[in-house]
Amino acid sequence: MADNYSITLDIKRYDPDTKKTWFQSYKLDAGRILRFVDLFRRINNEQDPSLAWGSSCEHGQCGSCAVRVNGKPLLACELLVENAVKDFGTTKFRVEPISIAPVVRDLVVDLEKAYEKVHRAKPYLIKRAPLPPQSSYYQLSPKEIERYEDATRCINCFSCADACISSHKNFIGPNAAMASIVRLMDPREEEKEERLKLLYSEEGIYRCHSSKACSFVCPKEIDVAHFIALAKEGAFRGDNGE
Numbered sequence: 001m002a003d004n005y006s007i008t009l010d011i012k013r014y015d016p017d018t019k020k021t022w023f024q025s026y027k028l029d030a031g032r033i034l035r036f037v038d039l040f041r042r043i044n045n046e047q048d049p050s051l052a053w054g055s056s057c058e059h060g061q062c063g064s065c066a067v068r069v070n071g072k073p074l075l076a077c078e079l080l081v082e083n084a085v086k087d088f089g090t091t092k093f094r095v096e097p098i099s100i101a102p103v104v105r106d107l108v109v110d111l112e113k114a115y116e117k118v119h120r121a122k123p124y125l126i127k128r129a130p131l132p133p134q135s136s137y138y139q140l141s142p143k144e145i146e147r148y149e150d151a152t153r154c155i156n157c158f159s160c161a162d163a164c165i166s167s168h169k170n171f172i173g174p175n176a177a178m179a180s181i182v183r184l185m186d187p188r189e190e191e192k193e194e195r196l197k198l199l200y201s202e203e204g205i206y207r208c209h210s211s212k213a214c215s216f217v218c219p220k221e222i223d224v225a226h227f228i229a230l231a232k233e234g235a236f237r238g239d240n241g242e
C-alpha cells in the first residue's frame, strides 16, 4: 500500500445563478488515510474556494456528506483514499451529488426537500401504547428489540434512496419506508393503521423492485431490503409483526 497517491477528482459542479452544470477536474497528492471530505477541504484551501460540499459530524453519524463516487453513494467522511483506490481500482474518481433532491450548489442537495418523505413516514411514536400497570416506563425484552434494532442505526444519509432503482417518483423511498416499518415493529406504538395505510398506498412498498441496492450501499450495514420484504409479505397486517 503506497503512502501517497496522485488523485484526480472530477467533480460535478452546479452554479444556481447561471444554472450551468459542468465537470471540473482537480488533481491532488493525497496521503493514504485522508478522507474524501479532507480532499474537498484541501481543494477549497489550495485550489478553488468556490467548490461547495456538505458535512457536519465527519464521523459517519449525521449523513450530511453523502455523495456519489464513481456511481456509488457513500459517506465522504468515511471514504479513505487508500480504500477508494483499492475498492474502485483507480486513482480517478467522478464525484457527484446524490440524486434524491434538487441540487443547491455543486455537491450540496436540498436536504429539507429530501426529508419531506421521511417526515411523511412520521419517524416517531404517533400514539403511545399505555404504560404497563404500575410502571412509569416501557420495558422491551431483548427479543422485541432484536427484531428492529438494526434499523435504528439509520442516519438518513439517503444513500439507499439514491441507489434505489424504483423509477416511480411517488415512492416514499427505502429509508422513509423503513422508518415507518420500525414503528410497526415497536410494541410502544399504538397507531398501526395510519402506518399500514401509507406503506400499502400508491407511494408505498409495492413501488420497490427488490433489487436490494439499498442494503448493498448502506454505510450502517442495515439490511434495508429485509425490512421492506417483511412489509411486502404482509407481516404487519393484523398484528405487530410476530
Ligand code: SF4
Binding pocket: 063, 153, 154, 155, 156, 157, 158, 159, 160, 161, 174, 175, 214, 217, 218, 219, 220, 221, 222, 224
Ligand atoms: S438505511 Fe442506511 S443508506 Fe439508507 S438512509 Fe439509513 S443509513 Fe443511509
Ligand code: FES
Binding pocket: 054, 055, 056, 057, 058, 059, 060, 061, 062, 063, 064, 065, 066, 075, 076, 077, 078
Ligand atoms: S459528515 Fe456526518 S456522516 Fe459524514
